[in-house]
Amino acid sequence: MMENVIEVNDITKVFGSHLAVDRLSLNVGRGEIVVLLGQTGAGKSTVLNLIMGTTAPNEGTVRVAGVDPYASFKALKGKLSVSFQTDRLLPWRTAVENVELGLLILGKSKSEARTRAREWLARVRLDGADDKYVHELSGGMRQRVSLARALAIDPEIVFLDESFSQLDHVTSGTLRRDFYQIAREFKKTCLLITHRIDDALEMADRAIVLSSPARIALELQIDDAARANPEKIAALHAQIAAAMGQGSDSEH
Numbered sequence: 001m002m003e004n005v006i007e008v009n010d011i012t013k014v015f016g017s018h019l020a021v022d023r024l025s026l027n028v029g030r031g032e033i034v035v036l037l038g039q040t041g042a043g044k045s046t047v048l049n050l051i052m053g054t055t056a057p058n059e060g061t062v063r064v065a066g067v068d069p070y071a072s073f074k075a076l077k078g079k080l081s082v083s084f085q086t087d088r089l090l091p092w093r094t095a096v097e098n099v100e101l102g103l104l105i106l107g108k109s110k111s112e113a114r115t116r117a118r119e120w121l122a123r124v125r126l127d128g129a130d131d132k133y134v135h136e137l138s139g140g141m142r143q144r145v146s147l148a149r150a151l152a153i154d155p156e157i158v159f160l161d162e163s164f165s166q167l168d169h170v171t172s173g174t175l176r177r178d179f180y181q182i183a184r185e186f187k188k189t190c191l192l193i194t195h196r197i198d199d200a201l202e203m204a205d206r207a208i209v210l211s212s213p214a215r216i217a218l219e220l221q222i223d224d225a226a227r228a229n230p231e232k233i234a235a236l237h238a239q240i241a242a243a244m245g246q247g248s249d250s251e252h
Contacts, residue, residue, distance in 0.1 A: 002029035005157060005189045006051060011060030013046055013214075020046045021057070021214040033183060033190040035204040037197065039244055043214025044193045048161055051191065052082065065156060078106050081150040085162035087142040089134045095121060095145045096130040102153045120148040123182060140171040147179060151186070158183070160192040164199060176202045197240050201233055209243040218243035 006028035013021035020043045028034045038044045049055045050062055053069025053076065062068065067075045081102065089098045096117045103113035121130055124144040134142060143163060150158055160179075164172040180203045183190050192199060200207035204222050211217040220239065226232045 002032065004028065005030045005032075005065055006191065007061075007063040008047075008051065009061045009063075011050060011057040011062060013043075013050060013055070014058050019213045021050070023060070024210075024214050024216065025060075026208060026216065028189060028191055030189055031187045032205050033180070033192070033203055034206045034208065035192045035194060035200040036208050036210060037194055037200055037240060037244060038210035038214070039195060039212070042210045042212045044195075044210060045161065047210070047214050048159060048191070048193050052080070052159060078153055079155055080157040080159065081153055081155040082159040082161060083143075083146045083150040083163045085165055087134075087146040089142055089145055089149075091134040094131050094133055095126065095137065095141075098134075098145055099149045099152050102149055106153060116152050117148070120152040121145070123151075124148045125178060140167055140175060143167060143175060144178075147175075151182065151188075154186075155188070157189045157191070160190065160194075162194055163192070165194065165196055172196075173198070173202070179203070195244075197237055197244075200240065201237060202227065207236075207240060209240055211243075 004027040008024060008026045011021055011024050024047065036044050036047060050057055051064060051069065053064070053073045056070040064076060065079055069076055096114065099120055100113035100117035103116055104110070118130055121127070124147055126141060126144050126148065129137065129141060137145065147163070164175055167175065176199060192203065194200065201222065207220045207222055208216055209218040218239065220236060222236060226236065
C-alpha cells in the first residue's frame, strides 16, 4: 500500500462569509503525481495554500510529511518547493544565480550550490543559458529556470501552481513532458494546480476536479496505457470537461 505524503482530512476554510473549501479530503501518495483541476474560483489555490502551510483550515487537519504544515512550517524547510504561474525570478541575477538561491538559503556552500544549479539547468535543457539574465530568456526558458530552482534543493514534494498556463501550447506541452520525465526519474511526489485539462492528461496519476466551493466533483486514475490510447484520452478529456462545466473541445 502506498504511503501518503500529503493527507487532507475533512478541511473547511472560510474567508469572512465566503466558504472557499467545503469538507475536503484527499491524499497524495509517495511518488505520485496528482493534478487538481477547477475553474477560476473553485478554491484550488486556497487548497494549495492550506497544504503548503501558508494558511490554516477552520476545521479539519492537514499533514505533509507527517507534520502540520501551518503549525510546523519550519520542519518542512527543504522538504518541499513550489513553482508558480509567474516565474518569480530575480532580474538582477543570472539563470544559475537564480537556481542556486534556494541552496544557499539552505546553507549549502557557494561551490556546491553553483555545481548543483548548473546540473539542474542542464536537466531542464538549458545548457549554455547559465549566465543569461532574465530579460535575455524567453517565457519558456524562464519557466524552466523556475522549475530548476524548485528541483535543485532536492525536495521530497514539488508543488506546481499553474506553472504552464502562461505558455503557448507547443512550449507548455514540451515543458510538461520534460517535467514528467524528471519527476519520474527522481521519484518526486507532485501536486499540480491547473485549469488546463491537458496538464492532467499528460502528467497525472490521478486527476481531481474541484467544484466551488472546493469539494471533489470527479476523481480519475490516468496511466501510461490510457495516455497511449487516443480514444481513452478523448473520453477522459470529455469527463473532466463536463465536471469542470466546460465544452469537451476546450483545453482551457
